[in-house]
Amino acid sequence: MRRLVVLLGSLCLLLVGLTACGGEDDDSAERAGEATVSGEFGTEPKVKTEGELARPKVETEVVTEGDGEALAMGDGLFANLFVHNAYDGETALSTWETGNREFLELSTESLPGLSKALVGKKVGSRIVLEATARDIFGDYGQPDLFISPDDPLVLVADVTSRVLKEIPSTPGDAKAGTPKIVAKNDLPSALDFTGLPAKGPAKAKLVTLTEGDGPALTKNSTLVMRYLGQVWGGKKPFDENFTGELKPAPISTYVSGFSKLLPGVKVGSRVMLILPPGQGYGSKGNKDAGIKGTDTIVFVVDVLGADEPASAKEAQGDKK
Template sequence: MSRRVTTTLSAAALACALVLSGCGEESAPTASTSAALSAITVEGTDAKKAPTVKVDAPVTVTKTESKVLTEGTGAAITEDDLVSIQAIILNGTDGKQAHSTWETGPVGLDLGAQDLFGSFKSQLPGKKIGSRVLITSTPADAFGEQGNPDLAMTADDPVVFVVDVVGATKVLAQAEGKAVAPKAGLPTVTMNDGKPATITVPKGAKAPAKTVVQPLITGTGPEVKAGQTVRVSYTGALLKDGSVFDSSANRPEQPYFDFAAGQGQVISGWDKSIVGQKVGSRLLLVIPPAEGYGEAGSPPKIAGTDTLVFVVDILAAY
């Protein structure tokens, strides 16, 4: 979704820290225990608690490798899955912990994304859901030439990850499920393959005081939970004339939008409406200014008095 629809993305800093890649060479997974892997000690087996990780620093990492510490019982993840992980990040040079998601909550990753760490793209596919995995990464396969000053990582620092694979899912191409007849008087929607949806507003349509949530398709997937990363496709239009102001279909290189549900990363009308819905659902949302962009609007297309209409397909939650 474009910045016209988001409110703030500062809360996504952690996710960015985990996925922005230096575009280094990806190394194949290894079953052997190298000197680098042997320099790491991981204690603790409770998935609900962060493990204790000790690094015999400095660690020399000549190629990215991994070792399964605890094998899960779930399905093996594939190279294009959307995965949910817990992770501890450590600096291989000094052994210091840079971050732990056990303090902030699981993070969603797209293993098919071009900007994902090379170390994750090469080492996580094939691992089973529920596994705890140790990864020793070259600098190039992690933060690359830019390093990560926020995590006190330089371009020369190898990186140690301890990753719990919490879950994995595949993304839908579009909404799938049971069609629902919308209530009379609401805008109607015509989906156009590869193009923004057509949203037709009936004459005399009145703006609601609170957001209207009308399922057009009820999905059969799991319910979206607050804090999960949600992938959607969408089209947004103005209630006053049906004119489209934004659509994920206008970005063919990435015709979807990911955000953390219920975390204030999007307008409140979205946050309130999407949490609790099932993956595969298609929603018609009619959102008044107070739950959209407020009195300030989002110039030049959205005034402070504009009510918004969205059609949203929930493609995945992870």
């Protein structure tokens, strides 16, 4: 099963009555064919089409309405996605098969039609879109899924969670034995080690600066975070994304101190990780980042969101 590259109900059979929600009028284009979608929120849908599917505009329908927060342009979210290509009748993508939900950032630039269709919809909703790939994904379609721009698609999105935009916390006085966070434009920009020992602690340590009230991370979590990393005693960060892009990744893909200390931390938290070499970059360090094998490193991490791998039962679309 090919996986979407992005940056990318009812138990009975439903005839999806859709309403136009985007695109420009085209008097020369005609609506043709019908699509049926069956299945409940959280289970893999079944899609059938009758006749040659043609949609002059993006058409959307909320099949199941959730009771979570409404989505806005610029939001990040996790969703299960199912993409049926009506041109060849194939399933181009099913996150129920891959076992990993997709992280999407609603944007008129990268996912124009999909983003506009999801704005205003609530977390916990199942939304069905019918349109050409061009109208959903943009001018190039989705070549990684072998979807051409003019291919007619039926896309089902189950929105499972919304990612926080920021942690409502302002940098303040440091806790005992930890560096102070230096702020620029109300965002962490560096760490100040004034008054601290020249050598960092010998043991890994997690300090909670702000405690969230969201789900707790596990060792299997895919993490969405803002972070800043700096060598103990250093003058500037070796890496940060408070001014950059969100790039979700499994906790296990980061330095080992993340896997050791972050499980149990709740979404919405700001924490500081103090990591000696054994929990950081090891005896070899990281030459490109200016980190020696003897360096202790410190991270400030804002936990904005997380997602867990689907269980085998969920991945297969089974119902309890």
